[in-house]
Amino acid sequence: MKGPEKICMSMKRISFIEAGAPGSHIFSKFPVARVGTVLLSTILKEKGHEVKAFIEDISSPDWKFIESSDFVCISTLTSTAIRAYSLSKRLKAKGIPVIMGGAHPTFMPEEALQYADFVVRGEGDFTLPELMSCLDCGSPAIETIQGLSYRDSAGKFFHNPDRRLLKEEELDSLPVPDFSLVHNWKPSLLYSVSTSRGCPFACRFCSVIHIFGKKYRFKSSGSVLKELMHVSSVSNGTRFFVDDNFTANRERSKELLRVMIAEKLTSDWTAQVRTDAASDPELLRLMADAGCHTVHIGFESVNPGTLRHYNKKQTLEDIVGSIRAFRDHSIHIHGMFVIGADTDDVDVIKRTIDFAVHNGIDTIQLMALTPLPGTPLFKEMKESGRLLHSDWSKYDAHHAVFRPALMSAKTLQIETLKGMGRFYSWEYILKHLAKLDLHYAGIGLYGKTTVNKTLRRIRRHSAA
16 A cells, blocks of 8 residues: 555544735735635535634634644645645644645645645545545545545655546535635625636636636536525625636526526626626626626736737737726726736836726736746746745735846836826725715725835835
8 A cells, every 4th residue: 555554533623724815915805715615614514524614814713623623624825825834833733634725735735745744636525525534434545535645654755646627517516615614704704606617718827727627617507596595595795706707608607697687696796707708798788687796807918918928818909898898887897917927018017007097997906927836837937047936925916926027026016016006096095985985995095005005014125
């Protein structure tokens, strides 16, 4: 048998921790629970375990419960990896076994195994329950659990074969995520709903396809309806469809929206979409009628050369047309832009803000291009020696972690922040106050304050 000896231990109490972000940013006021943490907690609860989930961006953990756990599962992105490793060291010092999962451990399993006992790579819906069964009663054998990485007593790494992606009927078979398992969860918080996985696009800076695959996999409308009805019974918060592209299959989206309208499940909701959703008038009308408040769109750039460089498969004309169409249907727009491609000079930041203001985008995120492990961009930057460091806490899209081609790293970080400050201006704040729109006035004020604090911190650090 490869790997460690068979283990049998009582698995009665399990804690999940979603590691917190390393610092505040403009949208820290609107924490979003990642569905994976809650879903896996629910799956293990249904297997008979006592489970609690702790999402640090929502509430401080209950360490009394955590430190009385038989096992702790930690989920982490790249930007939260250092925090996750710190949590793991605290737990390991008390003799509590740790499992890690999420994007960063998936692509950096040997690094994560310096802190954790096991790493669940990719989709953990089947891998984690199998691991728990193995640890509880020795079956299945650990070397047969696909998607699992671990070390033996001599420190040798073992990486079991990747697990295939779940089929659509398997997605339907998963339980409705139980957010009551989340410590200090409030019904007013943003409520994450996932209706699909995967993405056929291959943006060079995105790791989604390397975890969830290049093909969309959809839950059935009946399965989504069941979840939405549950959500309406336990939450009065805005629903957030966390799919990478909620309108990927337009006919399926229309079917779902019609059902939502028929069942009066039309509370405010938001979703991530691409610009092409705006080219379908019927889809736009149904989205508006079904309660869509805001769409989150990765516009990424106003520089045509950068759009080609990112492999976005959209044009500036597509972006302008989508903004107009969504606004015509009274759907708000959150635009996301990524600055720092080899085709970007510092002037593109000013042009991006001018574009956003001129076209009436409601809110924006201006982010520094970040080469994340698992992406083609990371591989390229590492091989060319352009990465500045591997302080993962800075890989949060608010710091420059590589050498840009047409500006310095410091210029990229500071001017991107200043660009955000220009957008969330006093004019923006006062305009919304004049309309008694306290929501957007509040976002503007918090955004302006956060940017100014960050810039002052950078200046103090530079002066030291």
